[in-house]
Amino acid sequence: MVRTLTQQRIALIAPRPAKLSEMPDALAAIEESGVYSNGGPVVSAFEREIVERLYDGRGAALAVANATVGLMIAIRQAAGRNWRGERFAMMPSFTFAATAHAAEWAGLTPLLIDSDPDDWAASAAAEEDALRRYGDRIAVVVPYATFGNCIDLDRYRVMAERHAIGVVVDAAASLGALDVDGLGFGAGAPFATIFSMHATKTFATAEGGLIYCGDADRVADLRHMANFGFGEHRLATMPGLNAKMPEVLGLLAAEKLADFDRVAAHRAELETSYRERLGGFTLQRLRGKRPTAQFQTVLLPRDLAERRDDIVALLGEAGVGAAHYFSPHLAQQPYFRDEAVAEPTPVADDIGARCISLPLHDAMSREDVATVCDALVAACEKSAAPSRILSGHFPTTARRHRTLVVGGGPAGIALLTAAAKNGKLEDLARAGLTLVEHGSTLGGGMLGEYAIRSDSTAETFLSAVKDSPYPSLAALAEHPGGVDIARYRDALGVPLARTPPFLRALGDRLAEITVEHGANIAMESEVLGAQRVRGGGWRARIRDRRDGSERELLTDRLVIATGGYQCTESIADQRIDGVTLRDLAGDRLVPGDEALRLGGIERLRERLSDVRAPKIAVIGASTSAVAAVTLLLKANPAFALGQGAITLLHRQKLRPFYPSAEAAHADGFDDFGPDDICPVSGFVYRLGGFRLEARELVLRMLGIGGRAPDPRLALHHLGDADPDARRIVADADIVIGALGYRPRALPLFDTQGNRIALAADAAGRPRLVDQRCRVIDARGKPLPGAFGIGLAAGFVPEGQLGGERSFRGKANGLWLWQNDVGLMIVDQLLEEARRAAA
Template sequence: MDRLPLIAPRPPKLSLMGTQLAEIEARGVYSNGGPVVRGFEAAATAQLFEGKGDCLAVGNATLGLMMAIRHAAGPRAGKGNFALIPGFTFAATAHAAEWAGLTPLLCDVDPEDWAASAEAEAQAFDKYGDRIAAVVPYATFGAGIDLARYRGYAERGLGVVIDAAASLGALDAEGRQFGAGAPFAMVYSMHATKVFATAEGGLVHSGDAELIAALRRMSNFGFAGGRSAEGPGFNAKLPEVLGLVARARLDEIEGVAAHRMALDAVYRKALGSFAADNGFEFQELRGSRPALQFQSLLLPRAFAGHRRAIIETLAEQGIGAANYFSPHLGEQPWFRAHGVSEPMPVCDDIGARVLSLPVTDGMTASDVERVCAALIDACAASGRKGLPSAERRGRHVHSALIVGGGPAGTALLTAASKSDALVTLARGGLAVVERDAVLGRGELGTYAITSDSTAETFLTAVKGNADHGIAALETHSSGQEIAMHAGKLGVPLARTTPFLEATGAELAGIVAGQGGTVATRSDVVEAHRTAEGDWAVRVRNRVTGEVRVMRAAKLVIATGGYQARAHVEAERVAGVTLGALAGERLMTGDAFLRIGGLDALRERIAGSRAPRIAIVGGSTSAMAAAALILKAAPALPLGAGALALYHRRPLRPFYPSVEAARADGFDDFGAQDICPVSGFVYRLAGFRLEARELVLRMLGVGGRAPDPRMALRRIGEVAEAEVRAEIEAADVVIGALGYRPRALPLFDMDGSRIALAADAPGRPRLVDQQCRVIDVEGRPVPGVFGIGLASGHVPDGKLGGEASFSGKANGLWLWQNDIGHMIVDQLLDRQAQAVA
């Protein structure tokens, strides 16, 4: 049976262009806008764009985007402004914006045509205003989009560039080439995989010939007649040889595009009546004809979790399939670290279900019918192939199930990976359930602060790891970025995402490759103790909504901590609840520390000439909030003592030794404050890195000068009435009062809810000193462990830690080492007993 590849490039053949190639050689002009390329530009303008405006051929469409976005941004490039881009597009769009000096700002798409949502764009304009220097919508998969909306943006003075990479050959509602005569740049691709297939190249069109002239100068190093750069530029020129291929393709494009549109009709007819779970969903096509690179559709939600199995089944029958663009931009580590994402639920849904099928120049209608029949069969079989029926009924018992695959859950896996324990766990039936699309990243990248773990600590997860794939991440680009912050005051959390995700991918690969289960885009709803003594865990697929039962002998809760406004409001300060003191002026510490929190603070104090800010709390998050405010750029208008920190306990700095502390002039400690294992002073209670530096300054240790803008106000040393009056007078009150553990609803064998210590008021613990989850009476719940932010384990004994410490110990190093090993050892010991 013939293979039907997803993409089968069929550009014009250079082997048949001997005469034209010889003419190029005879002229000796191979690039720099020679006659072949100029002829192609003129022909394209006349034939495709009705002679309106002009066209510029470039080396590839990404270069065209980079130039066009840079030109559209003008003097606003390189100054922290945004390019508004739909999350469902190819990486090149966002990369081009970044190269052009703008930060990608990702927004959601429309559920019908999968292009940028007008509502999402409007919300972005309301939120970011003039910081949006350019809008770069994508004409999804070769279809048209509403250009009238973008003409309106351009008339308001906003830079507009249309990424029409796959749309050369597409027709609008009037039957013209999509984008003909547009007042802004339309950027098309001529890559070998596109409908307008050459080898490589791009075409930029605009109805504004002066705009194309400006881009032509940019494509030639910014030269304007002479050899002196008069503006930004680089080399984006299309060589003459590729101009030959482009000119030949121009004569073929009408027939090629029409043929592919006919194949689209066959797909829609064959699959449109398939009614399982609401059936397949097709992209709504704008205009009279798209330029289809391939056929994209959405799987029925019941089959979304089995997409990989469906693709593999089709491949076994010689049919190519893929999932463009999944993961979407908001799920890709580079753009999570270097862009800004708004909520994108539609992108999440489309990205989880999209499937791309073949549409090629050589296919026939019967080929499409074969693909459709194979797809329906693959969907019918996927439930059996992709998920064992025993597991769907909850009969298969995993040795252990980790609830949460973020930084804490993967820290546990990292601890196991430092020996052969992870392989042993996976082979024994380990399962990991994570609500995100991938393991590792969690929510760390959404915070605007630096880590309280060093770069060196992050890298200990991979350096010298027993697994070669994990060890190699030390020299991976994401590892190198972490290493750039070695010896500095932490790592910007937004820059940790690529490394965490890369580590998570390697760990997930080990688990799945050794027979374990990794279920992403899934939530654990609750767990019930069974008569057999294991746990029946209800797991909901976030895409399909399907709920299934997974059984496990042991559970590890690694769902992190949270901060609820109600809990912050209920905190009593100077005899009154903080909610009563602060009212609407209250910001939770967690909300402030996230990206965008400082901007929200600026808005709150915008009307005050001499604003006053109160931070309530003595935790690391409180000091991180203070540091974020003090180093804000541009600086906030704070006078002397305008920022006040209200805390109960003394603020203690960490020192690596008694000698180091005394050499620095710090002696406010005793024997009970020194870790007997490490010799560290305030190992657990002491502030580290950036927070430590601020504490040392404010305490005046070693002759350091306190920041005059900040005042320390220790509750108990200042009269309650005075504290209340100061907080009531503040323009903004930040409640940085730590985090509570996020527990999982657990039920006993009789169906009754198990009351956990984590559900108690205040700042409760999730676990005991062996990392076992405890109930409200302090008794361990059989077979359930916990790890992560606010879980409450306090190192002692051979793990070290100062005797005076009474808080909660959080730390990446602890999770990846001592605490992680403690849980792994217990999982393996119980597993060994079960086997015996």
């Protein structure tokens, strides 16, 4: 009879330690000896034998009760003292919780960094960046040999010598793995490597761990630490605990060692079979001669990441066990979010969101691998259907599309959010919606690339799904990304680098709903431009970024949601005391956007490395200008900033937001009049006021409510003729031009093929749209069937939407986009669709 998956389940993990029931004589010998622990003959013999077999007799090994206590004593020894949390243990965030717990118990604070996109271990670039930033505050580095792989230990030898830093290698699943020379992983290394012998590992016992080091003296000290720190008989001479392995576990370990070459060879054969069959998936890059994976981990396509739970469930229904490990990774887990320090982890976020682990164990055959792979492909296909998101293509026949949304970032998705919040999402989809997105995911856009906090509250982000009539949207409040954002409910904004998981999940859910009701989604595609069609509508030219192919699409309406950008030429053309910044600052001029991105402060630090007491000028009165100042003041390690080292030069007055005039007066702020109060909400400087983190800095610098200004920062109100400002800029070592954003307008052409001059093409900081969010030409006339939304689009609330009469800038904000502004556009789109149908 042909075997089916439902007749024989293939478990994810099938522990196969040696059987104590088959070792009666060995157990009797232990009983006869009367030695059950304390480095008895069985454990001691195992330690010697594994060093001989795997490490060619070099170094020494110490068997311990489990790998976690092994990490604890090894990290404590490498740290040199109990730092009581004042120093860091640097480790990848994509690892098991035991590693960070062990560091804490050893007296260090975990410092979580990003992963390498190829081998999924710690990123060398992230390590070097952290070493530059934190210096000798990092006491120990704890690299992880991810999923039984080998990693480059030479890198850590050099790091240990160059930085005088301790190293402990977490190689939990790698016991028995062979390096490029055919020796056990860690052979000859001067630092401790810690392995697990848990029942689920390839080297399976019931429980247990092993510490190996090429330095036998280090192992000798660790042996004392594992025995209560007794360096002399019953006399504690060093920190310690009870980490000893009992004799019975040593017996299991010795039996596993005797059979391990066969076990490892069989698993390597299964792993090779997986790689032959899963060429369409992303797999970990392997190092060494023989890894010892305890399961086979692959990365799902990004378009399927949000469907991972469905895929795991479908595999289970097919009789195949599957799971996802280290997802959420440490920086995403509640305890470590509070207790650890986390650097940005975009690679770990991506790996964690997409990884899925498949069975790879002693009981399997190559036929089982084929069965698992077939089940995985079938589950992926089933979870993707009938969505057209995965393929990224959409019909381009003569059928006319009603609405084309160009851009699926935060603004484009906010449009769909506004429709969903008002029960109009299905209507919008049925009215012929097509969305084209440049990237491979929806929702996040470029937000995750910035090092600053949002000027929108956590509640604003989460309001997109709160009380949603769509269960799949409402459930996102419990999505890891949603839970992460909720942590910042009472904080001064949300770190933008932490927003993409939630926004991508939101984008994916919205896409699923719209596609189900007839919409089309095209990923990794870009709209090159659009031309007016006689009789109405637009002909858009679209390029597939994957193969370069181009096609045309007829649409009645366009919605441009392509965001904004900072124009370096416009910044350089700005004048201070009649002189352009180009001439005044030269190569010292840095666009504000560059400073605000991840790594921007470090790049500034490198430029200022030879300056003992740097002077920095920041030009602008926008939130981005104040955010740049905040990053400089909060830099860690701190810049050597003396009194007035940073000057913020601004033409407009710096105005803080207040929820009411009464609140402003109670705080001692009275620099406002009736025209500065929103007549709808009663907010003071509702549109023009600084919020959250930027607001706090402005209040301090203005000395409101008795707040003390930061002495490192000075304010300078710019005038037209201003020699003092000119001197400040001329004397600065770095000049940051944070002078706002321009709309990224789509090239539009008339029916004759002539480029239409848009208001957005004007110099300075022009508008893309009018007060109804319609795209306007250079004369201010709206273009039929063209709308715009997003950063720098230029819409300003008025009338029933509120806003202070004195406001003269551009209103940017997620709340506006996913509420009033988004709904305004949706209503116009649906009204025009109804007219066309009539």
